[in-house]
Amino acid sequence: MEKIVRPSSMERITNFGLANKFIDEQVDLIRKQVGDKKVLLALSGGVDSSVVAALLIKAIGKQLVCVHVNHGLMRKGESEQVIEVFGEALDANLVYVDATDRFLDLLKDVSDPEKKRKIIGNEFIKVFDEESAKLDGISFLAQGTIYPDILESDGVKAHHNVGGLPEDMEMSLVEPLALLYKDEVRVVGEALGLPHAMVYRQPFPGPGLGVRCLGAITRDRLHALREADAILREEFDNCGLSEKVWQYFIAVPDFKSVGVRDSKRYEGWPAIIRAVNTTDAMTATIEEIPYAVLHKITNRITAEVEGINRVLLDLTPKPVGTIEWE
C-alpha cells in the first residue's frame, strides 16, 4: 500500500478557523468516498476514535455505525460518557456492547502481563467481529489513524491499541485524520463540539485498567482500583494538575498489608499513585505533587474505597521504571 505523506505545504491546524476549514474539506471527501454506503467504527472513547466519530457523524450521520465495546477495564464513567456524548447528544447510530463478563472470566487467574494483554486484544477483536457480523451492508471501516501512527508503523494501529482489528476484514478504510498530529486532532475535536475533557484526556492504554490491576485480576480489586483512580482524577482536576501532568493513575498490586480501621484489624491493598511527564513516552520524569494534595488523596482513598488501606507514591522515572507497572 502506498505510504501516506503529509505535504510540506500543509499548515499546522492551531485554531478553530483552520480546524473548520479542515472539517469542511473532510466532510466533502468523506461524502464522495462513502456515497450512500455504511461505515463501521470501533469507538473506544479515546481522543482519535472520538474525533473520527464526530467528523463522520457530521458528514454522513446515521450511515456511520459506531460499536463501543466495554471490556470491563474502562475507567470510571468512560463508557457512560461515550453513550452520553455519541448515543444521546450527537444521536449517533451506536451499538453498545457490555462484554465485561467475557473479559473478566477469561482473565480469571491469569497473572502474566503479556498473557493478559493478549487475551484482552484477542477478545476485543472477537467481540468486534461478532458485532460487525450482525450488521448488514457495511462497506467501509473507519479508523482513528493519525500521522504519528503512519510515521511509526504501517498506518494500522494493530499492536499497541486494543482497537487493532482483524486483517481479513474486507472493507475499504476511511481515515480522515491520517495527516494530523495529535495537537491538531484535539483542535478539530473541539471545533466539532466534543467536550474539552474528552479531547484533552490523558493517554490510556488499550488494555485499560487490566495492566494496573496487577497480577491476576479480581472483580473486587478492580472495583477498588477504579474508585481510587476516579478520586485521583477528581483531585487532580480540583487543583489544576490534570491540565499539567501528562499521565497519572493508580495501580493496585495483588497483596495486602495489615492496617486498622474502626479499632479493628483491617487488611487491605495499597493504592500506588503514578504521575509522570514526558513528550514521547520513551522517557518520563516525575511530577512533584504538593503534599497537601497527596494528603487529601490519601485521606479520601483510604476512607472511601473499600479494600484499600494504604496509599503509596511511585517516585521512579523512566528509565528505570516503565510508565505502566505491567
Ligand code: XMP
Ligand atoms: P510504558 O509502560 O511502556 O508506557 O512506559 C508507555 C506509554 O504507552 C502506554 N501503554 C500502552 N498503550 N497498549 C496501549 O495502547 C498497551 O498495551 C500499553 N502499554 C503501555 C502507557 O500508558 C504509556 O502512555
